[in-house]
Amino acid sequence: MFSLGDLYQQVIIDHTKAPRNFGKLEPCNHDAEGYNPLCGDQLHVYLQVNDEQIIEDITFEGQGCSISTASASLMTEALKGKSLSAFQGLFDAFHAMATADMDDKPNEEVLGKLAVLAGVKEFPSRIKCATLCWHTVKSAMENAAQSARTE
Amino acid sequence: MMNIERIRNDFPVLHQELYGKPLVYLDNAATTQKPQCVIDTVRHYYERDNSNIHRGVHTLSERATAAYEASRETIRAFFNAKSSKEVIFTRGTTESINLVASSWGGANIGKDDEILITHMEHHSNIVPWQMLCKRTGAILKVVPMNQAGELDMDAFASLLSERTKLLGVVQMSNALGTINPIQSMIQQAHAVGAVVLVDGAQAAAHMPVDVQALDIDFYVTSAHKMYGPTGVGVLIGKQALLEAMPPYQGGGDMILMVTFETTQYNDLPHKFEAGTPNIAGVIGFGEAIRYIQAIGFDNIVPREKVLLNYATVQAQNFDGLKQIGVAKEKACVLSFVMDGIHPHDLGTILDREAVAIRAGHHCAMPVMQFYKVPATARASFSIYNTEAEVDALFAALTKARDMFA
Numbered sequence: 001m002f003s004l005g006d007l008y009q010q011v012i013i014d015h016t017k018a019p020r021n022f023g024k025l026e027p028c029n030h031d032a033e034g035y036n037p038l039c040g041d042q043l044h045v046y047l048q049v050n051d052e053q054i055i056e057d058i059t060f061e062g063q064g065c066s067i068s069t070a071s072a073s074l075m076t077e078a079l080k081g082k083s084l085s086a087f088q089g090l091f092d093a094f095h096a097m098a099t100a101d102m103d104d105k106p107n108e109e110v111l112g113k114l115a116v117l118a119g120v121k122e123f124p125s126r127i128k129c130a131t132l133c134w135h136t137v138k139s140a141m142e143n144a145a146q147s148a149r150t151e
Numbered sequence: 152m153m154n155i156e157r158i159r160n161d162f163p164v165l166h167q168e169l170y171g172k173p174l175v176y177l178d179n180a181a182t183t184q185k186p187q188c189v190i191d192t193v194r195h196y197y198e199r200d201n202s203n204i205h206r207g208v209h210t211l212s213e214r215a216t217a218a219y220e221a222s223r224e225t226i227r228a229f230f231n232a233k234s235s236k237e238v239i240f241t242r243g244t245t246e247s248i249n250l251v252a253s254s255w256g257g258a259n260i261g262k263d264d265e266i267l268i269t270h271m272e273h274h275s276n277i278v279p280w281q282m283l284c285k286r287t288g289a290i291l292k293v294v295p296m297n298q299a300g301e302l303d304m305d306a307f308a309s310l311l312s313e314r315t316k317l318l319g320v321v322q323m324s325n326a327l328g329t330i331n332p333i334q335s336m337i338q339q340a341h342a343v344g345a346v347v348l349v350d351g352a353q354a355a356a357h358m359p360v361d362v363q364a365l366d367i368d369f370y371v372t373s374a375h376k377m378y379g380p381t382g383v384g385v386l387i388g389k390q391a392l393l394e395a396m397p398p399y400q401g402g403g404d405m406i407l408m409v410t411f412e413t414t415q416y417n418d419l420p421h422k423f424e425a426g427t428p429n430i431a432g433v434i435g436f437g438e439a440i441r442y443i444q445a446i447g448f449d450n451i452v453p454r455e456k457v458l459l460n461y462a463t464v465q466a467q468n469f470d471g472l473k474q475i476g477v478a479k480e481k482a483c484v485l486s487f488v489m490d491g492i493h494p495h496d497l498g499t500i501l502d503r504e505a506v507a508i509r510a511g512h513h514c515a516m517p518v519m520q521f522y523k524v525p526a527t528a529r530a531s532f533s534i535y536n537t538e539a540e541v542d543a544l545f546a547a548l549t550k551a552r553d554m555f556a
């Protein structure tokens with residue numbers, strides 16, 4: 001059984017208390033709002049993507065639980081400087097990790113630091129907290145008019 | 152005096168461990184647990200009496216019908232409705248309000264009429280009225296509240312006018328615990344000719360309600376918050392109002408005579424009970440009411456007050472905790488936020504300590520907007536909760552605080 005400590009690892013507490021890349025981004029050419037109606041988590045992501053389809057900069061704003069805040073903070077660190085195709089790969093890997101079977105090990109090679117969030121899969125009501133920011137970036141890239149929802 | 156140990160023994164679900172610790176169930180405002188007698192009653196119906204009601208001449212149908220109608224009488228007496236014709240079974244509070252908004256509202260509300268609700272309503276007492284306003288061009292007005300979570304009664308008085316056609320008010324707020332002064336509100340609303348719907352979903356298990364003494368036009372509540380089954384509730388309406396209302400849904404049981412040209416509707420209460428109802432649920436609801444009656448509000452009210460006070464004192468002395476909702480008149484609800492810890496995280500951490508609370512907006516987003524919080528954590532109490540369980544709650548909160556220190 002995963003313990004609370006597996007979910008609330010120190011890295012997560014750190015990012016909750018001091019989220020990285022927090023605030024509005026200017027200039028920015030992609031942004032989207034994400035909302036989790038269950039708990040009221042709300043976040044906004046801003047991206048500046050250049051002509052080579054590289055995420056030059058990415059920030060987020062909003063309020064949410066520690067899992068959603070830390071996840072967004074870690075995500076911005078992971079995505080800065082990455083190409084859009086690399087984003088898709090990370091999106092898939094993250095999603096797989098969050099919804100994997102209990103015994104599956106996260107793909108740390110792809111996920112790197114993001115693997116600290118693997119604990120959410122043991123807490124079904126919290127999976128959406130971790131995935132919200134990823135869905136929001138996806139909808140920002142697709143420039144969806146609607147705010148993102150966790151499926 | 153209430154014997155809490157004996158009461159706890161009536162509730163099988165309480166006697167289990169989660170993660171190696173005894174369950175502490177403090178989410179009673181969401182739904183209460185069910186005593187063995189209710190479980191047995193539902194089970195008895197399915198094992199011995201199961202059949203449709205009002206339809207068969209055979210023995211089982213007669214037994215089921217008798218038990219179903221006996222529940223109606225039990226519930227009539229419990230709320231002191233004038234007649235069992237005024238007691239309409241529904242799927243719950245939500246459906247009861249939708250029934251009134253749709254049937255009464257459709258017949259009585261027009262353009263520029265005003266519907267008055269309060270800032271602390273549950274979504275189920277907001278959205279049906281918004282929908283009605285959208286259909287009819289009526290206007291939704293909202294009674295404001297103060298920081299303590301009490302309605303502003305001066306503002307209420309000034310919002311009332313002859314344009315006010317309906318007042319919808321929650322008797323006890325699920326998000327704050329506030330008990331509203333419905334008696335005075337009903338009198339004032341009646342003075343301008345408005346009809347009053349009281350949402351008793353939270354209140355009905357915690358305090359006696361006499362719909363005649365209070366002169367309530369429509370009273371709605373849900374069985375599952377009163378130790379009864381889910382999926383069943385009641386609308387108690389004044390007979391004259393109900394008689395004048397068109398049916399809500401059409402179908403079996405709500406008719407006397409059907410031809411392809413026309414249909415003659417059945418009498419009250421059947422006019423509003425189309426289709427096969429939640430028979431087992433209604434029968435279980437009746438048993439839940441008898442369970443409450445056997446303990447008695449004379450015992451329940453003071454006991455629940457003592458427990459809430461016990462919890463409130465601990466909350467006041469807990470560093471970093473801010474209560475949301477400190478009305479002078481309140482019951483059974485301790486809603487709060489904590490510095491630096493989101494309610495959702497509290498919910499998860501407490502769960503691993505086997506303490507079940509609710510974290511979220513409690514279907515009362517306007518209340519969250521008022522306090523400028525995304526969500527609150529809410530511990531809500533019931534007849535079977537103990538001081539030791541309150542201690543377990545605060546021990547778990549201490550743990551959460553330490554984790555985020």
Ligand SMILES: Cc1ncc(COP(=O)(O)O)c(C=O)c1O
Pocket residue numbers: 180181242243244245246273275276321323324325350352353373514
């Ligand atoms: C004050 C209040 N009103 C209405 C409701 C809706 O009740 P139900 O979901 O049983 O229809 C609730 C339940 O959460 C409530 O607490």
